[in-house]
Amino acid sequence: MKTIEEINEKIxxxxxxxxxxxxxxxxxxxxxxxxxxxxxxxxxxxxxxxxCSSSIYLNFGHPAPRIKIGGGTCxxxxxxxxxxxxxxxxxxxxxxxxxxxxxxLYYPGEFSYGGGYVIEELVSGRSILLEATSYGTDCYPxxxxxxxxxxxxxxxxILFNPRNCYQNYNVAVNSSDRMLYTYMGILKPNFxxxxxxSAGVLSPxxxxxxxxxxxIGTKIFLGGGIGYVAWHGTQHNPSVxxxxxxxxxxxxxxxxxxxxxxxxxxxxxxxxxxxGYGVTLIxxxxxxxxxxxxxxxxxxxxxxxxxxxxxxxxxxxxPERKPDILGEASxxxxxxxxxxxxxxxxxxxxxxxxxxxRKIAGILKNWISSRSFELTNPVAKLPGKESGVKMKGFETKxxxx
Amino acid sequence: MKISERVVLKFPRELVDKPTISNLVKKxxxxxxxLQAQVxxxxxxxxxxxxxxxxxxxxxxxxxxxxxxxxxxxxxxxITKDDxxxxxxxxxxxxxxxxxxxxxxxxxxxxxxxEKCITCMLxxxxxxxxxxxxxx
Numbered sequence: 001m002k003t004i005e006e007i008n009e010k011i012x013x014x015x016x017x018x019x020x021x022x023x024x025x026x027x028x029x030x031x032x033x034x035x036x037x038x039x040x041x042x043x044x045x046x047x048x049x050x051x052c053s054s055s056i057y058l059n060f061g062h063p064a065p066r067i068k069i070g071g072g073t074c075x076x077x078x079x080x081x082x083x084x085x086x087x088x089x090x091x092x093x094x095x096x097x098x099x100x101x102x103x104x105l106y107y108p109g110e111f112s113y114g115g116g117y118v119i120e121e122l123v124s125g126r127s128i129l130l131e132a133t134s135y136g137t138d139c140y141p142x143x144x145x146x147x148x149x150x151x152x153x154x155x156x157x158i159l160f161n162p163r164n165c166y167q168n169y170n171v172a173v174n175s176s177d178r179m180l181y182t183y184m185g186i187l188k189p190n191f192x193x194x195x196x197x198s199a200g201v202l203s204p205x206x207x208x209x210x211x212x213x214x215x216i217g218t219k220i221f222l223g224g225g226i227g228y229v230a231w232h233g234t235q236h237n238p239s240v241x242x243x244x245x246x247x248x249x250x251x252x253x254x255x256x257x258x259x260x261x262x263x264x265x266x267x268x269x270x271x272x273x274x275x276g277y278g279v280t281l282i283x284x285x286x287x288x289x290x291x292x293x294x295x296x297x298x299x300x301x302x303x304x305x306x307x308x309x310x311x312x313x314x315x316x317x318x319p320e321r322k323p324d325i326l327g328e329a330s331x332x333x334x335x336x337x338x339x340x341x342x343x344x345x346x347x348x349x350x351x352x353x354x355x356x357x358r359k360i361a362g363i364l365k366n367w368i369s370s371r372s373f374e375l376t377n378p379v380a381k382l383p384g385k386e387s388g389v390k391m392k393g394f395e396t397k398x399x400x401x
Numbered sequence: 402m403k404i405s406e407r408v409v410l411k412f413p414r415e416l417v418d419k420p421t422i423s424n425l426v427k428k429x430x431x432x433x434x435x436l437q438a439q440v441x442x443x444x445x446x447x448x449x450x451x452x453x454x455x456x457x458x459x460x461x462x463x464x465x466x467x468x469x470x471x472x473x474x475x476x477x478x479x480i481t482k483d484d485x486x487x488x489x490x491x492x493x494x495x496x497x498x499x500x501x502x503x504x505x506x507x508x509x510x511x512x513x514x515x516e517k518c519i520t521c522m523l524x525x526x527x528x529x530x531x532x533x534x535x536x537x
């Protein structure tokens with residue numbers, strides 16, 4: 001048993017043993033979890049995938065004369081930002097698209113620009129066009145504002161993502177006879193491909209399946225800078241079916257994360273488009289797991305063969321919100337290039353970059369070993385499997401109850 | 402020696418209604434495989450085609466096409482995966498019907514084998530960060 005304070009003391013002295021989640025698998029395999037827990041102090045994880053529930057909020061500072069954008073309208077490079085806050089605070093989501101985008105009018109639409117791209121350009125230091133209108137008041141007389149700005153000359157830019165880091169996710173297939181254009185990518189007809197989205201053995205919440213280490217307040221690598229876990233993410237669903245080791249077999253936990261955009265960089269926040277679906281943001285996240293005891297080492301030693309994702313038909317079950325699945329695939333299979341579903345062998349494609357996940361876990365490892373990043377005790381736990389927290393569907397009602 | 406040459410042909414408007422490929426095949430002993438074609442009346446035509454035959458015969462065919470004012474580009478120069486943009490996720494790997502995209506064993510980077518590409522363009526549409534481009 002080690003405390004986080006003891007691990008931090010070792011980090012400060014340069015004596016801590018830090019490994020990536022990939023390296024930890026080997027350590028546990030060779031030495032067992034008891035020895036691994038004694039020898040290793042920190043395991044670093046990483047993930048890099050499209051995460052639609054991502055956003056920024058900005059404070060521009062006040063122009064002279066002043067304008068009250070709150071209650072007015074605001075566009076950033078032509079993309080609508082939410083202006084229902086105070087005078088010069090606005091909020092921009094990753095999936096926002098310009099009002100003149102043809103969307104799926106000429107199906108499948110290209111969705112070549114939107115919020116995710118504005119976030120990437122802003123964090124990369126590029127100039128962004130701000131266009132705002134307002135109705136004018138005695139204290140905020142200006143009615144129009146058109147100006148370029150960049151990250152360094154505004155007060156605050158905060159990345160705040162209500163749902164990132166999905167602990168496990170669906171494998172998407174298409175049983176129909178036509179091509180499907182989804183948020184899981186292009187799905188070829190007649191089970192032509194199977195797309196999955198997880199960093200597998202590097203994925204933060206798959207290495208901490210019961211939210212033993214990661215909690216509210218945990219300091220993390222976020223978009224190339226430092227961020228924190230703010231809350232459990234939306235749709236957090238801890239009570240799904242799990243393996244005997246405790247690893248969820250369905251999409252389960254999620255994280256809400258927050259951090260200063262000014263420290264981040266465009267390599268780890270990438271605008272992206274799914275043809276026929278829309279715009280999103282690819283987010284890079286890395287979370288350190290303190291190896292306080294054998295339990296942590298045990299979870300970090302679970303191989304890809306013992307982690308499973310559900311195979312879901314996106315031609316019917318998913319859009320109709322039917323609970324049925326076509327089977328399960330292990331992450332070893334998914335990463336091998338093909339999965340078996342019934343009698344069929346289906347080639348797999350990944351939406352989450354393992355190359356980037358590995359890079360993030362490596363950077364975090366370097367930050368910790370160079371003493372520029374210490375670990376935190378969570379200030380509160382995430383709801384676990386015993387919490388009773390469950391993701392609900394939305395039951396539509398035509399009349400006031 | 403038998404060779405295969407993959408080319409993009411751009412037909413000028415006045416040639417679109419002529420049986421150009423058919424005439425060539427009658428004249429020379431050559432196999433062809435049309436990978437993609439967009440030939441509309443009164444418009445410029447575009448064709449992606451593979452010619453297979455003896456090296457000197459293929460060269461003759463290409464020369465004759467050029468002489469007919471058809472713009473000719475070798476296909477493999479037209480498909481690019483920009484590694485500065487690519488995140489190496491691998492969504493293209495599941496889409497590609499000929500395994501032209503594949504993971505490098507140890508680094509898991511996504512590599513592209515031009516020779517296997519049949520320009521179905523699924524990867525161009527499917528790439529989230531638009532790292533794959535095709536230029537005719």
